Amino acid sequence: MTTATARREAPRRFPFPSPGGQNLSLAGALVAVLALFGILNENFLSLSNLQVIAEATTITGLLAIVQTVVIICGGLDISVGSQAGVASVVSAMAFTSAGSNALVGIAAAAGVGVLVGMLNGLVIVYGRVNPTIATLAGLAAYKGLAQLLSDGRAQGYVLNDDVFVFLGRGSVAGLPVMVWILILTALAVHVLLTYTDIGRNLYAIGGNDTAARLAGIGINKYLVSVYALIGVVAALAGVLLTARTGSGQPVSGSEGLELKAITAAALGGAALKGGKGGIGGTLLAVALLGALENGLTVQGINSFWQNVAQGALLVVAVVIQQRRSGERPIGLPA
Known part of the structure; x- marks a missing residue:
C-alpha cells in the first residue's frame, strides 16, 4: 500500500463517533436530574438558578473540552486544574504589576499556559x-508553582477593572459572557475535530497510532500541539476564575477540576483508549454534573457526597465503555 493510499484510507478506518445513543442517554439523564430536583425544590428550575449552574460549569466545561481532545488522540492530562491555578495567579499578579492593565494580565496567563x-x-x-x-507530576509541580508565586494566598484585586468585570459578571443577549466563551470554544473545537484534516488525524492517532504513522501523520507534532492547546484553554479558564472570584487563586477554585474534566469527557463518550469522542456529549455531561452538584447543594446535602457522586459517575462511564467495547473483563474467563 502506498503512502497516498494510506492517507486516503485513514479517515475511513477511524470514523467519527455517532452522536446517537450516548448523547440521547445523557440528555435523558439530564432531564431526569432536572425534573427530580425541580420537584424537590421549586426554586431549582428558576431562571436565576439555571444561570448559576451555567456559570458554575463554564470553567469545568472549558477544561472538559480540551480533555476530550487529548483523550481522542490517546492521551490524558491530569494537570489541567493546576494549570488553571497557575494562570489565575499569573493573570492577577501581572495585572497588578502593569498598573491594572487587564490585557497584560490575560496575555501573561496565555503565555504561561502555552x-x-x-x-x-x-x-x-x-x-x-x-x-x-x-x-x-505536572499536577503536583504546577500546584506548587502557583503556591510559590502567590505565597499560598489569593493575589491582587481585579473587580475594579472593566475587562475583568465584563468577563466574570457581564452578559450579552441575556447570557453570561462566561457561557458565551464556553459556547464559542466548544464550536471552534467541534469544527476542528469534525471538518478538518487536523481532526481526522487526531482520531487516527488515537485509534491506531501505528497506522497513523504509516500514513505519514506527524504524531509527535500533533501531540505537542494538543498539549499546548490544553495549556492555552486552561489559561483561559484561569483568567475566568480570576474574573469570577476577583483575585488570583493558587488552589481554591481550581483544585479538583481535573477529576471533573475527565469525568465529563468519559461520560460524554470519549474512549479512554483513544479514537472516539465528541464535544456534544462532553457538554451534555458537563451540564449533568453541574445540575447534580447544584441540586445536592440546594438540598443541603453534605458537599463531600458530591465527590462521591463524581467518582461513581467516572466508574460508571468506564464500565459502560468497557462493556460496549466487547473486550474480556480483567480477571474473568473468556
Missing part, C-alpha cells in the same frame, strides 16, 4: 513518559 502545556507535551513525546505519569 509554556506549561508544551512542557507536558515535550516530556510525554520526547521523554517517552506515560501521559498519566507525566501530567500527574
Whole structure:
C-alpha cells in the first residue's frame, strides 16, 4: 500500500463517533436530574438558578473540552486544574504589576499556559513518559508553582477593572459572557475535530497510532500541539476564575477540576483508549454534573457526597465503555 493510499484510507478506518445513543442517554439523564430536583425544590428550575449552574460549569466545561481532545488522540492530562491555578495567579499578579492593565494580565496567563502545556507535551513525546505519569507530576509541580508565586494566598484585586468585570459578571443577549466563551470554544473545537484534516488525524492517532504513522501523520507534532492547546484553554479558564472570584487563586477554585474534566469527557463518550469522542456529549455531561452538584447543594446535602457522586459517575462511564467495547473483563474467563 502506498503512502497516498494510506492517507486516503485513514479517515475511513477511524470514523467519527455517532452522536446517537450516548448523547440521547445523557440528555435523558439530564432531564431526569432536572425534573427530580425541580420537584424537590421549586426554586431549582428558576431562571436565576439555571444561570448559576451555567456559570458554575463554564470553567469545568472549558477544561472538559480540551480533555476530550487529548483523550481522542490517546492521551490524558491530569494537570489541567493546576494549570488553571497557575494562570489565575499569573493573570492577577501581572495585572497588578502593569498598573491594572487587564490585557497584560490575560496575555501573561496565555503565555504561561502555552509554556506549561508544551512542557507536558515535550516530556510525554520526547521523554517517552506515560501521559498519566507525566501530567500527574505536572499536577503536583504546577500546584506548587502557583503556591510559590502567590505565597499560598489569593493575589491582587481585579473587580475594579472593566475587562475583568465584563468577563466574570457581564452578559450579552441575556447570557453570561462566561457561557458565551464556553459556547464559542466548544464550536471552534467541534469544527476542528469534525471538518478538518487536523481532526481526522487526531482520531487516527488515537485509534491506531501505528497506522497513523504509516500514513505519514506527524504524531509527535500533533501531540505537542494538543498539549499546548490544553495549556492555552486552561489559561483561559484561569483568567475566568480570576474574573469570577476577583483575585488570583493558587488552589481554591481550581483544585479538583481535573477529576471533573475527565469525568465529563468519559461520560460524554470519549474512549479512554483513544479514537472516539465528541464535544456534544462532553457538554451534555458537563451540564449533568453541574445540575447534580447544584441540586445536592440546594438540598443541603453534605458537599463531600458530591465527590462521591463524581467518582461513581467516572466508574460508571468506564464500565459502560468497557462493556460496549466487547473486550474480556480483567480477571474473568473468556
